[in-house]
Amino acid sequence: MTGAALEGVLFDGRSAAGAPVRIAIAGAALTVSTPDGVVLHAQPLRTLRVSEPFPSAPRQVELPGGAMVEIPDGAALTALLAGAGRRPGLVDRLEARWPAALGAFVACLAVLALAYVYGLPAAARGIARALPASAEERLGAGVLEILDGRLLQPTTLSAKEQRAAEERVGEAARLAAPGARFRLLFRSAGAGPSMNAFALPGGTIVLLDGIVRGTAADDRLVAVVGHELGHEARRHSTQAFLQSAGVGALAGLLWGDFSGQVAAIPAALAMFDYSRDAEREADGDAVRFLRAAGRSAQPMVDALCLLQSVEPGHDLGALPRILSTHPRIAERIARVRELGGLADPSFHCPDPEPPPAAACGQDGDDEDGPPAERAHDGPER
Amino acid sequence: MPEHLASASEGLAAAVSATPEPQRLPVRFTGKGGEYFRIWIVNLLLTILTLGIWSAWAKVRKTRYFWSNTRLGGAAFQYHGRPGAILRGRLLAGAVFVVYSIAGRLSITAGMVAGAVLMLLAPWFFYKSMRFKFANTSWRGLRFGFDSTAGRAYAVLAPASALGIVFFGALAAMQRLGTSGKPNPVPFVLAELAAFALWPWLHARLKAYQHGRARYGTLAFEFEPSTGAFYGLYFKTFLVALPLLVLFALAMAGVFAATGSAGGDPSRVTRAVIPLLVVTYLSMLVVYAFAGAFFAARLQRLVWLRTRAGTVRFTTTVRARGFMRVWIVNGLLTLLTVGLYWPWAAVAMARYRLECMAVETDAPLETVSAGTLALERSATGEGAADFFGWDIGL
Numbered sequence: 104m105t106g107a108a109l110e111g112v113l114f115d116g117r118s119a120a121g122a123p124v125r126i127a128i129a130g131a132a133l134t135v136s137t138p139d140g141v142v143l144h145a146q147p148l149r150t151l152r153v154s155e156p157f158p159s160a161p162r163q164v165e166l167p168g169g170a171m172v173e174i175p176d177g178a179a180l181t182a183l184l185a186g187a188g189r190r191p192g193l194v195d196r197l198e199a200r201w202p203a204a205l206g207a208f209v210a211c212l213a214v215l216a217l218a219y220v221y222g223l224p225a226a227a228r229g230i231a232r233a234l235p236a237s238a239e240e241r242l243g244a245g246v247l248e249i250l251d252g253r254l255l256q257p258t259t260l261s262a263k264e265q266r267a268a269e270e271r272v273g274e275a276a277r278l279a280a281p282g283a284r285f286r287l288l289f290r291s292a293g294a295g296p297s298m299n300a301f302a303l304p305g306g307t308i309v310l311l312d313g314i315v316r317g318t319a320a321d322d323r324l325v326a327v328v329g330h331e332l333g334h335e336a337r338r339h340s341t342q343a344f345l346q347s348a349g350v351g352a353l354a355g356l357l358w359g360d361f362s363g364q365v366a367a368i369p370a371a372l373a374m375f376d377y378s379r380d381a382e383r384e385a386d387g388d389a390v391r392f393l394r395a396a397g398r399s400a401q402p403m404v405d406a407l408c409l410l411q412s413v414e415p416g417h418d419l420g421a422l423p424r425i426l427s428t429h430p431r432i433a434e435r436i437a438r439v440r441e442l443g444g445l446a447d448p449s450f451h452c453p454d455p456e457p458p459p460a461a462a463c464g465q466d467g468d469d470e471d472g473p474p475a476e477r478a479h480d481g482p483e484r
Numbered sequence: 485m486p487e488h489l490a491s492a493s494e495g496l497a498a499a500v501s502a503t504p505e506p507q508r509l510p511v512r513f514t515g516k517g518g519e520y521f522r523i524w525i526v527n528l529l530l531t532i533l534t535l536g537i538w539s540a541w542a543k544v545r546k547t548r549y550f551w552s553n554t555r556l557g558g559a560a561f562q563y564h565g566r567p568g569a570i571l572r573g574r575l576l577a578g579a580v581f582v583v584y585s586i587a588g589r590l591s592i593t594a595g596m597v598a599g600a601v602l603m604l605l606a607p608w609f610f611y612k613s614m615r616f617k618f619a620n621t622s623w624r625g626l627r628f629g630f631d632s633t634a635g636r637a638y639a640v641l642a643p644a645s646a647l648g649i650v651f652f653g654a655l656a657a658m659q660r661l662g663t664s665g666k667p668n669p670v671p672f673v674l675a676e677l678a679a680f681a682l683w684p685w686l687h688a689r690l691k692a693y694q695h696g697r698a699r700y701g702t703l704a705f706e707f708e709p710s711t712g713a714f715y716g717l718y719f720k721t722f723l724v725a726l727p728l729l730v731l732f733a734l735a736m737a738g739v740f741a742a743t744g745s746a747g748g749d750p751s752r753v754t755r756a757v758i759p760l761l762v763v764t765y766l767s768m769l770v771v772y773a774f775a776g777a778f779f780a781a782r783l784q785r786l787v788w789l790r791t792r793a794g795t796v797r798f799t800t801t802v803r804a805r806g807f808m809r810v811w812i813v814n815g816l817l818t819l820l821t822v823g824l825y826w827p828w829a830a831v832a833m834a835r836y837r838l839e840c841m842a843v844e845t846d847a848p849l850e851t852v853s854a855g856t857l858a859l860e861r862s863a864t865g866e867g868a869a870d871f872f873g874w875d876i877g878l
Contacts, residue, residue, distance in 0.1 A: 112559070114625025119701060120850035121559070121624060154562065155545065159514040160552035161560045171625045173559060194545075197526045204522035207529040214532050 109179050111135070113143070116169030124172060126164070126180065128187045133164065135172055144170075148189050156181040156191050156199065224378075227345035231338040236305065239341055243305035246344065250309075251290075258289035259312050265289050268310065268320040275325040276332075279395035283332060289315065298413045300327050302334040304341040317409055322402035326389050329396075330403070333388025339381045386435055390442045400443020407436045408452035507557075507848070511841040515553035517828030523549055524827040540571035554838055556623060557849070564620040564627075573616075580605070596656040603648035611637035618698060629699035629855050640693045644686045651675045688714040695791045701852040708790040717782050725775035732767035739763055769815070777807035788841065795846040802840040810836045 112121040113135060124135050124143065133151055135144040144166050152165040162177035174180045181191065190196070197203040234242075258265070269287055276283060285306040291297065297313030308331045310324075318324040334340055377385075390400045411432040440446055527542035544567045551561040584602060588595030611634050618630040638645075654675035658668060688711045696707035739759045781804040788798040814829035843849075 116625045116854060118850065118853040119624040119626050154552065155548060157549055157552050158519050159516055160549070161555075163560075163562060169625075173625075175558065194526065194530070198523045198545075201518075201522065204525050207525045211525065211529050211532060214529070 107183060109174055109176060109183060111164075111172040111174040113166075114171050114173065116171065121173075126172060126174060126183070128183060131187075133184075135164075135166065148184075148187060151189070153180070153184070156195055158199070223346055224342070227342045230345050231341040234338075234341060239338070240305035242341060242344060243303035243307050246303050247288075247307065247309075254293060255290040255309075256293045257291060259291050260289050260315055264315060264320065268315050268324055271320050271322075272325055272328045275322075275392070275396035275398070276328070278397060279329070279392045280332060283336075285332060285335060287328070298410060300331055302331040302340045304338070304344060306335055308332070308335070313413075317413075318406065322393070322398055323406040323409060325396065325398065326393055326403035326406045329389035329392030330385045330406075332392060333385035334377065334381065336388065337381070337384060339377050339385070343377055343381075382435065383438065386439050387442060390439055393443075400439055400445055403439050403443070404436055404445065404450075407432050407439065411436070411452055506844065506846050509557040509843045509845070509849075511838045511843070512555045513553055513835045513838040514555065515550060515831045515834060517831045520546075520549060520831050521824075521827040537571065540574060541567040543567075543570055550834055551621065554834075556843060559624045562622045564622065565616065569616075577609075592656065596652050599652040600649045603645045603652065606648070607637045607641035607645060608634055610641065614694065614697075623700070624850070626701040626852065626854055630697055631699050631704070632693070632697045636697075637693075640689055643682065643689070647675075647679055647682060647686070651679060684714040684718045685711055687718075691787050695787065698793075699855050700793060701855045703793050703796070703852045705791060705793045708792075710786065710790050713786050713790075717779070717786055720782070721775055721779045724778045725771055728767070728771045728774060732763075732771070735763045735767060736760065773808055773811055773815075774804075777811060778804040780804075781807050784837070784840075796849070797844045799842045799844060800840045802837070806836055806840070 107127065109126040111124050111126050113124045114121050123138055125138060127134050127136070128148070129145070131149070132145040132147050134142050135146075136142045146164070146166065154163045156162060156177060158178060160177050161173050161175045162180045164172045164174065164180075166172065185191075191199070197207065260268075268289075272287060276285075283306075285308055288307055288309045289312065290309055291312045292299070297311040298317055300308060300310045300314050302308050308328060310327075314327060315324065318327065386403070389403050393400055393402060436450075436452070440450060523545060527538065527545060530538040531542050544563070544565050547563045547565065551563040554561045580602070584595075584598045587598035611630075611632060614630040614632070618628040621628045654671035658672045688709075691714075692707045692709060695705055698705040742759075781802045784802045785800055788800050791798050810832050814825070814832060817825040818829050
């Protein structure tokens with residue numbers, strides 16, 4: 104290859120005028136000579152500075168004193184240099200090859216998937232634990248604002264129903280978790296299913312009307328609150344929010360800008376979307392809570408049976424996936440029974456109580472009826 | 485390959501013969517989507533693996549790819565920006581951005597103050613960014629330059645900065661009154677109207693500054709004053725968008741009527757949300773494709789036909805229709821491939837914009853000699869421009 108010469112144009116860096124030159128490799132140097140064969144420069148290959156080998160672009164060779172030779176056929180220069188043993192850099196070689204590019208594509212997907220599956224939860228857990236309580240409370244207030252503005256509506260429970268629920272839960276909490284700081288809020292789910300409760304960052308537990316009515320504010324409600332207090336103590340809701348906000352930020356990075364509000368909605372909905380492990384941990388906390396409050400684990404089993412009775416085929420409506428990502432409820436029931444020493448292989452949830460005959464349907468229509476008329480004992484379905 | 489070699493040797497011959505006759509040099513772009521895809525994906529992976537640090541190197545490589553494939557009279561452009569400088573610029577701009585967002589979260593007043601400070605810094609960022617961009621671009625071994633001072637940048641951009649501060653002030657005033665009772669939108673509306681009325685003038689000033697202070701070696705660029713033309717451009721774009729906006733309003737009314745959600749029944753409003761979103765996004769895309777393409781094409785013509793450099797003139801055959809075609813094809817394919825078509829789209833856009841351009845000159849360009857402007861080594865302004873997404877490119 105050393106015999107081949109390439110055409111180029113020499114620019115001296117002092118004016119835009121160019122002079123035609125020939126480029127060749129002689130020994131360990133690249134020579135620049137006039138068309139007549141007068142050698143103008145000899146650059147050692149070792150210290151040669153050449154622009155990237157982009158396939159369709161010219162390449163430029165830097166010369167001392169700000170001069171430069173532009174070689175229109177960049178690919179020929181690449182071949183010439185390779186023949187003399189000077190290979191392009193690693194990134195240049197990766198960029199030049201389709202297999203490397205496809206490998207990079209697969210690697211990008213793999214890294215993103217790994218970051219999503221392992222990195223994100225670990226980071227969210229770490230941040231959730233390091234976050235001061237005041238920041239958690241602000242976060243919880245922000246999430247509540249979003250939920251109140253978009254999904255939740257004021258409770259339809261009467262003051263009496265609310266007081267009964269607060270008293271029952273408060274009495275158990277004084278016994279089981281005297282130091283726990285939390286407050287209960289009552290909300291209606293509007294058009295969505297209302298057999299649920301959730302914990303917001305910073306110690307706020309939201310009880311939807313359906314779960315208060317469905318449990319008749321008995322010990323099943325105590326079990327539900329014990330479960331949510333477990334989520335609180337383990338900062339699951341903060342973690343879920345951060346995890347979801349992290350995905351939002353990542354999506355914004357990849358596909359353009361996300362406005363804060365839009366990114367915050369999925370993050371707020373993440374409150375309903377804990378991992379199976381998180382649910383299992385909170386179930387264990389609920390059993391311990393019940394025991395510390397002088398009860399058996401049975402109310403937790405009953406509460407889960409209640410959940411199971413509303414789960415299949417329920418129209419999820421405005422609160423997407425509100426229940427669907429919980430571990431299979433039957434599995435959870437079995438585990439709670441085991442934890443609570445209630446092992447009995449023949450156990451089955453009792454058949455769900457028949458839905459009330461009253462006109463108050465599941466779709467949240469007619470929510471504006473007088474609350475007193477809506478009070479009933481059966482689970483709302 | 486042979487095609488570009490032919491054009492290269494033609495350019496080479498033209499350069500050497502030094503004919504005094506007028507020349508017309510078309511701009512050629514030889515970038516290819518596949519090549520750029522490989523560069524893009526490899527650099528994306530490296531950026532992810534280095535937690536973003538490689539992004540400065542990636543930016544340099546990508547910019548060098550586009551400039552190296554852009555040829556005028558057979559010779560390619562070269563980009564000389566140093567990744568280290570760009571990384572430092574990005575880190576500094578990132579710090580400014582973090583301070584700004586934290587201030588916004590602390591209190592509205594702190595956010596407004598930070599916004600006003602940012603407005604005061606913007607001319608300096610812009611000036612540094614222009615210096616970095618021009619000084620790090622060369623053609624035929626000679627650097628471009630941006631012959632200005634920070635003082636001149638402040639003088640030119642003072643009205644824009646003042647308007648920005650008034651805007652933030654009006655926002656603050658509205659917020660403050662909002663806490664005591666009814667929000668008072670009057671100052672905000674006035675600021676908004678002022679922004680609308682002054683925008684074309686500010687845009688004209690900015691372009692005149694950008695194009696009027698550019699240098700190629702010792703060759704100084706000039707820009708013909710054109711405030712009236714900018715007002716005309718904005719007004720015509722408004723006229724183009726008007727029928728589309730009327731259609732948009734009719735479509736919205738249609739959706740409301742079809743879903744019967746005007747009654748205020750909450751469940752029906754929920755049902756109308758999806759069709760409304762679809763109609764909104766489709767209309768935005770249509771307005772963007774038509775009015776946006778019209779604006780982009782006319783702006784390119786307006787600006788380049790008024791730019792001179794000695795006896796050098798610029799011509800462009802860019803058409804709104806051409807922009808529209810590129811945008812629509814790019815948009816559809818990028819959507820269908822979940823973003824993977826992006827590198828091809830970027831190459832197609834660059835090809836259209838660049839290959840529409842040509843340079844006409846009476847005197848041969850090789851008589852131009854190197855300028856005496858100092859090289860700009862700091863990329864702070866460039867980093868800020870990247871960070872805040874200001875589109876201040878040519």
